[in-house]
Structure formats: C-alpha cells, structure tokens
Amino acid sequence: MNASTLQFELDLRPRPLCSSALELRQAVRRFLEEELKSRSFEPTVDAWLRGFDRGFSRTLAERGWVGMTIPTHYGGHGRSQVERFVVIEELLAAGAPVAAHWIADRQAANSILSFGSEPIKRRVLPRIARGDCVVAIGYSEPDVGSDLASVRTRAERTREGWRLTGTKIWTSHAHHADLLVVLCRTSPRTEDRHAGLSVMVVELPHPKVKARPVLLMTGEHHFNEVVLEGVDVPEEMVLGQVGEGWKVVTSDLALERSGPERFLSTYPVLVEMLRRAAETGDRCAGRAVASLAAQLYALRAMSLAVAQSLDAGDSPIIAAAVVKDIGTRFEQEIAETARHIFACEPSLDASDPLQRHLAVALMHSPAYTVRGGTNEILRGIVAKGLGLR
Ligand SMILES: Cc1cc2nc3c(=O)[nH]c(=O)nc-3n(C[C@H](O)[C@H](O)[C@H](O)COP(=O)(O)OP(=O)(O)OC[C@H]3O[C@@H](n4cnc5c(N)ncnc54)[C@H](O)[C@@H]3O)c2cc1C
CATH class of the missing domain: 1.20.140.10 (Butyryl-CoA Dehydrogenase, subunit A, domain 3)
Structure with missing residues (x-):
C-alpha cells in the first residue's frame, strides 16, 4: 500500500429513497402516532434490547413490518433491506418495544433462509414473519466472546443427529426464547481454527437447556448463562454444512x-x-x-x-x-x-x-x-x- 494514496474503496453515499419507501415511512409514522396517543407503549432508550413486548411485535407483524425481507412463499413480504431500514428507523426513533422480534427479524431469518434445511425454513420463517418467534443467539461462552473460534461447546454424533453439551453466556432473551441458535464444535481444533465449527438450532423450552439470569446494572433480566446438558438436535436443525459454521456466523x-x-x-x-x-x-x-x-x-x-x-x-x-x-x-x-x-x-x-x-x-x-x-x-x-x- 502506498501511504500517500491511501486506497480504501468504501462507498458510503446513499441514493435517494424510492417512493414505496417514502410511503412506508409515512404509514409507520401514522401508526406510531396513534400508538403513542393510546399509550400502547412507553418510549424507551435501547428499545431493541429492553423493549420486550410480544403483543407489540405481533401487531407490527400484522401490518407486514416483521420478516419484511423473508420471501412471500415462506410467509414473509419479499421487501428490500432499504424498506426494512425505513421501518426500523422509525420504530427505534420512537423508542418502540421491538426487542421480542429483533434478533429473529434482523439475523436469524437471514441465516435460516441462506443455510437452513427446507423443513426448518417452512417451520420457522412464517413464525418469524408473524412476530411469534423469539430467537436467542448462543455464540459467546465464558472466556470466549471476540475469539469465537475458541468455543468449547461440543456436539457429538448420535443416530438421529447431534448431542450438544456446553455453556453459553450473555445470551440475550434466552429465558423467554422459542429458539436458540448455538455455535459449537463438531470436530477437534486443527490449524485452521475456523474449521470444525457448526451452527445448530434448538427449540425452547427444552428440559436439558437451563437459563440462569445475569442481571444488568439496572437490575433488568436481559442476559443469561445457558447450560446445554446433552441436548439432542435433529440433523435438519443444523444450519449450513457440518464443520462450516464459521461461514454461517460471519455471513x-x-x-x-x-x-x-x-x-x-x-x-x-x-x-x-x-x-x-x-x-x-x-x-x-x-x-x-x-x-x-x-x-x-x-x-x-x-x-x-x-x-x-x-x-x-x-x-x-x-x-x-x-x-x-x-x-x-x-x-x-x-x-x-x-x-x-x-x-x-x-x-x-x-x-x-x-x-x-x-x-x-x-x-x-x-x-x-x-x-x-x-x-x-x-x-x-x-x-x-x-x-x-
Ligand atoms: C448487551 C449485550 C448483548 C449481548 N448479547 C449476546 C447474545 O445474545 N449472544 C451472544 O452470543 N453474545 C452476546 N453478547 C456478547 C458479546 O458478543 C461479547 O461480549 C463480545 O463479543 C465481546 O466478547 P467478550 O465479552 O468475551 O470480551 P473479550 O473478547 O474478552 O474482550 C475484552 C476486551 O479485549 C478486547 N479484545 C479482544 N480481542 C481483541 C483483539 N483481537 N484485538 C484487540 N482487542 C481485543 C475487546 O475489544 C474488549 O475490549 C452480548 C453482549 C452485550 C454487551
């Protein structure tokens, strides 16, 4: 690299919004004005983390504002990321309670769409689009956050699939989640640290999944330590190829x-x-x-x-x-x-x-x-x- 001509191609210039996005913005604003008038929610800081209200998520979903980018044949709305951007921007600016569907809508839907088996797509994506599926992400572990390749949770082969054992930490909303997305090791570590990892989806509640609260400074219960005590996971609940979980995590x-x-x-x-x-x-x-x-x-x-x-x-x-x-x-x-x-x-x-x-x-x-x-x-x-x- 020549320091005098720093080459960094980063295009961060937005283009004007299309008319459908502008109309959508007006519709969301009108909706939020009505909701605020009827005091259906109290605006809050960090609404996408602490504003947990399943009813509100379902109300948004009825208007087509959850699972917007999921294709229609999986129960979604086939809309663009920009249209989703407009909707979530308005909701966040209003401090609306969107935490119950946030993780599912933002990332789990996408992972499942890109890497899920047909049965999991058919079962889970319509639920997400109905605002009826709380997803928790089980990647971080005690002593393993930034360096995810070092996760110690392991999955061992069984006749029908896999058996998961390990401990996760900082797992947002795991105590009331319907699904837990788990990063685990399916084969021992080699020189390629990212090989041998896999991502699996566990349906909750599950008798062998224990969530213990880790309270925030405010006293709120948001985080959990999640212990997986030999949880059986069917093959169809693996996202992507076994051993190629890094691709799923980074996608x-x-x-x-x-x-x-x-x-x-x-x-x-x-x-x-x-x-x-x-x-x-x-x-x-x-x-x-x-x-x-x-x-x-x-x-x-x-x-x-x-x-x-x-x-x-x-x-x-x-x-x-x-x-x-x-x-x-x-x-x-x-x-x-x-x-x-x-x-x-x-x-x-x-x-x-x-x-x-x-x-x-x-x-x-x-x-x-x-x-x-x-x-x-x-x-x-x-x-x-x-x-x-
Ligand atoms: C509000 C909140 C919600 C979260 N929800 C979830 C969740 O739902 N699911 C989940 O799996 N995780 C969740 N996390 C965990 C989060 O992803 C991790 O805390 C984060 O990845 C950092 O990992 P760590 O805490 O282990 O810190 P560490 O990785 O131990 O880092 C400690 C410090 O060292 C620095 N550091 C580490 N490695 C390097 C490096 N290579 N170069 C330079 N500096 C470095 C870090 O920047 C940091 O300042 C959540 C965290 C928060 C705060």
Whole structure:
C-alpha cells in the first residue's frame, strides 16, 4: 500500500429513497402516532434490547413490518433491506418495544433462509414473519466472546443427529426464547481454527437447556448463562454444512452491524435534549445538540448506504464495521453530552423523561461498543481493509 494514496474503496453515499419507501415511512409514522396517543407503549432508550413486548411485535407483524425481507412463499413480504431500514428507523426513533422480534427479524431469518434445511425454513420463517418467534443467539461462552473460534461447546454424533453439551453466556432473551441458535464444535481444533465449527438450532423450552439470569446494572433480566446438558438436535436443525459454521456466523455481519440500532439506541435522550434546549433557549446546549444532529445526519446516510449495498447483493462488512464503530460511540456521546450540559440528575424512576432516559442510557452505555463485536475488533477489520494487516 502506498501511504500517500491511501486506497480504501468504501462507498458510503446513499441514493435517494424510492417512493414505496417514502410511503412506508409515512404509514409507520401514522401508526406510531396513534400508538403513542393510546399509550400502547412507553418510549424507551435501547428499545431493541429492553423493549420486550410480544403483543407489540405481533401487531407490527400484522401490518407486514416483521420478516419484511423473508420471501412471500415462506410467509414473509419479499421487501428490500432499504424498506426494512425505513421501518426500523422509525420504530427505534420512537423508542418502540421491538426487542421480542429483533434478533429473529434482523439475523436469524437471514441465516435460516441462506443455510437452513427446507423443513426448518417452512417451520420457522412464517413464525418469524408473524412476530411469534423469539430467537436467542448462543455464540459467546465464558472466556470466549471476540475469539469465537475458541468455543468449547461440543456436539457429538448420535443416530438421529447431534448431542450438544456446553455453556453459553450473555445470551440475550434466552429465558423467554422459542429458539436458540448455538455455535459449537463438531470436530477437534486443527490449524485452521475456523474449521470444525457448526451452527445448530434448538427449540425452547427444552428440559436439558437451563437459563440462569445475569442481571444488568439496572437490575433488568436481559442476559443469561445457558447450560446445554446433552441436548439432542435433529440433523435438519443444523444450519449450513457440518464443520462450516464459521461461514454461517460471519455471513450476517454486515446486517448485524450496520443498521440504525447501532446509532439510535439513545435517540430518545437526544429528543429530550432538543426539547430542553428549545425550552431554555440555552445557546451552549443548542450548539451541543446541533453538533450531535450533524453526526446523526452523517451516520444515517452511511447506514442507509449499507442497506442499499445489501440490496445490490454485496456484503459490505468493512462499511458495516465503520458504521458500528462510529455509531456506537455516538450513542455514548449523546448520553455523556446530556450529562454535561444539563443540570439533570439521572434517575430510573423520575417522571421527567430526560432524567429517566439518561439514567438508562448511561447504565446501558458500556454495552453499546461491546455487543455484536467490540469496537477494537471492528477496527481490526477496517485495518485489514486498509491493507494494514
Ligand atoms: C448487551 C449485550 C448483548 C449481548 N448479547 C449476546 C447474545 O445474545 N449472544 C451472544 O452470543 N453474545 C452476546 N453478547 C456478547 C458479546 O458478543 C461479547 O461480549 C463480545 O463479543 C465481546 O466478547 P467478550 O465479552 O468475551 O470480551 P473479550 O473478547 O474478552 O474482550 C475484552 C476486551 O479485549 C478486547 N479484545 C479482544 N480481542 C481483541 C483483539 N483481537 N484485538 C484487540 N482487542 C481485543 C475487546 O475489544 C474488549 O475490549 C452480548 C453482549 C452485550 C454487551
């Protein structure tokens, strides 16, 4: 690489939205206005993680806003990533409770579509599109997060399929999930660290799957430690080829890391900051909010460009890493800025929405740059793209 002409082809310029996406945005906005009027939900920070409401997910699904990119013959809506982008952006901006279908809609549906057997596609995809399938991802393990190739959960051959044994950690929503997607080792480690891994789907609840709560700082039960005590998995529940699980795990990285949930988790705080700055006329606060708004504008454009690139059939992993690295730091910056410019005591129980949202935003803040791949790992990916590794 010639440092004076840094070659880095990263197209993060969005193209204008088509009319169907614009109409969709208006429809979602009208729906959310009605829901907020009838107080069907209370807007929250980090809604895609903590806003768990199966009923709300089903309501969205009835309108065709869950499983949007699943083909119609599997019960979905055959719509584009950009159309999905528009819908989820509006939902997140409103702080709507979308956690019950988030993982299923964002990534499990895609993995199953790309790597699932026909029986699993027919059984699971329509459920996801109905907003009726909570999926938990069982990749991380005690001492194994970033370095997933080191997972110790193993699957041994049986006559009908596989038997899974091991322990997973940080498993979001496993305590009320319908499916658990498990990364495991199906053959011993060799020089190729990524070979011999497989991904299997376990239906929950299961008598040999035990989920123990790991509470968040706020006291919320979101995470779990999940113990698999010899769980039988039929062959048809393996995603992709046995031994080629790494392909499954890495195939959705662009989807998982580039969406608006990577910069809108603390958006309700920004809305309250804007309100407060307008009410007080404080010019310093106004400048701080304007600076955040400018960053938001750029991030949104980058994230939309990734969605458009996904629709074009590309796999923009590096661009997604850039969005997530910058976006998740932006989420933290919103909370830090609010803390510094307003005389406001963060409190989980406050009636003032700024105090309340700020308390959640700050207590969830360490997670933004860790979940879904830490920022250090993302920078490693970008460095590789720059030819530095
Ligand atoms: C809110 C939340 C929800 C989550 N949900 C799930 C879930 O549902 N399912 C699931 O499987 N996991 C989940 N995770 C786990 C998450 O994916 C891991 O925490 C993450 O991958 C980091 O792994 P780790 O915690 O083991 O940290 P480690 O990998 O031990 O990293 C510790 C520190 O070392 C740094 N580091 C590690 N390796 C390198 C390297 N090669 N180069 C430079 N720095 C490095 C990291 O950046 C980090 O700062 C969740 C995490 C959070 C916070």
